[in-house]
Amino acid sequence: MIDDMADCLICGSKGKLKEGELPGYMEPEKFQIWNCSECDASFSLPRVENTEKIYDLIYRNIDRIPNYNRYLFYADSVLKEEDPLGFLCRHEQSYYGIKKALFDSLKANRDTSILEIGCGLGYLTYALNKAGLNVRGTDISVKAITDAENRFGPFYSSKSVDELANEYGGKYDIIIMTELLEHVSDIMKFLEQVARLLKSDGKIIVTTPDKAPFSKISSWCTDLPPVHCWWLSEKSVQKIGSVLGFKTRFVNFRGFYSKNPAIIKLSSVVPEKPTFNSAGDILRNENEGALTRVKPGKKPGLKQITGERIYNLARKIYYSVRPGYTVFSRRGFSICAILYR
Numbered sequence: 104m105i106d107d108m109a110d111c112l113i114c115g116s117k118g119k120l121k122e123g124e125l126p127g128y129m130e131p132e133k134f135q136i137w138n139c140s141e142c143d144a145s146f147s148l149p150r151v152e153n154t155e156k157i158y159d160l161i162y163r164n165i166d167r168i169p170n171y172n173r174y175l176f177y178a179d180s181v182l183k184e185e186d187p188l189g190f191l192c193r194h195e196q197s198y199y200g201i202k203k204a205l206f207d208s209l210k211a212n213r214d215t216s217i218l219e220i221g222c223g224l225g226y227l228t229y230a231l232n233k234a235g236l237n238v239r240g241t242d243i244s245v246k247a248i249t250d251a252e253n254r255f256g257p258f259y260s261s262k263s264v265d266e267l268a269n270e271y272g273g274k275y276d277i278i279i280m281t282e283l284l285e286h287v288s289d290i291m292k293f294l295e296q297v298a299r300l301l302k303s304d305g306k307i308i309v310t311t312p313d314k315a316p317f318s319k320i321s322s323w324c325t326d327l328p329p330v331h332c333w334w335l336s337e338k339s340v341q342k343i344g345s346v347l348g349f350k351t352r353f354v355n356f357r358g359f360y361s362k363n364p365a366i367i368k369l370s371s372v373v374p375e376k377p378t379f380n381s382a383g384d385i386l387r388n389e390n391e392g393a394l395t396r397v398k399p400g401k402k403p404g405l406k407q408i409t410g411e412r413i414y415n416l417a418r419k420i421y422y423s424v425r426p427g428y429t430v431f432s433r434r435g436f437s438i439c440a441i442l443y444r
């Protein structure tokens with residue numbers, strides 16, 4: 104290992120080795136996990152630039168890939184929904200965050216020009232258009248974009264961020280990236296290009312998995328590298344913002360978790376296992392994730408007597424004082440940040 108390879112690409116500080124031989128997303132790859140104490144970012148080494156093969160495998164088998172199969176469910180479901188954005192916000196914290204950031208904080212309207220980078224199957228771009236906004240979606244996966252156009256209509260293009268920055272520099276009021284940053288190896292170079300796409304007062308809204316609730320018990324509790332090559336906290340995202348010349352504020356998720364209670368037993372949080380063997384066969388069960396929620400108890404009567412709201416509140420209070428559990432409230436599975444100048 105060359106020493107300067109372990110510099111944090113976000114802030115330039117020296118990383119500290121946390122894990123020497125983490126399995127990769129595909130066998131037999133192995134990765135090191137490093138942590139930057141300056142900006143709290145965790146990152147994997149070696150850095151892998153060429154990940155097309157793994158994403159191709161993921162998209163070709165998406166209905167059976169843990170953590171990704173739900174995206175296909177969303178894409179299929181939003182077409183049947185009267186309020187597609189409301190549907191997504193009920194199901195996933197990151198979409199709740201995007202909606203809150205766009206409508207409540209940034210007061211976006213039909214005249215706001217918005218670009219979603221890394222739109223994948225395209226359902227969020229579609230749902231935001233249905234909610235009255237002017238949003239285009241883009242993704243480097245040609246297959247994902249072809250599927251999105253066939254399913255939802257002409258809201259999309261398949262371009263790299265470099266191509267976009269050259270073509271549409273200074274054009275957008277807001278850029279959205281949900282659960283994308285953690286996939287990008289050269290994260291700051293990528294974000295510099297993203298920032299070029301913005302008008303001078305433009306904003307970026309990002310979501311990414313929040314390591315804060317889990318970093319005490321695991322050095323890497325997110326998709327295995329090289330699919331996820333970063334694991335970030337609010338502190339890391341704030342540092343990213345300041346290096347790029349932005350201020351940062353975070354969306355509060357209390358409203359989401361009061362309707363979708365999430366209680367995690369920390370001892371049940373286990374590291375991921377590889378998803379593919381070296382031949383490209385899927386090794387994991389489609390429902391297998393690293394995070395197991397504490398299911399509501401087997402006392403159906405109690406919920407009926409107290410009503411759901413009081414029942415959920417009582418569970419939250421009970422587990423928040425019990426050691427070994429995490430109750431999500433203001434923060435949860437993801438961070439949602441608004442970067443503004």
Ligand SMILES: [Zn+2]
Nearest residue numbers: 111114139142
């Ligand atoms: Zn750092």
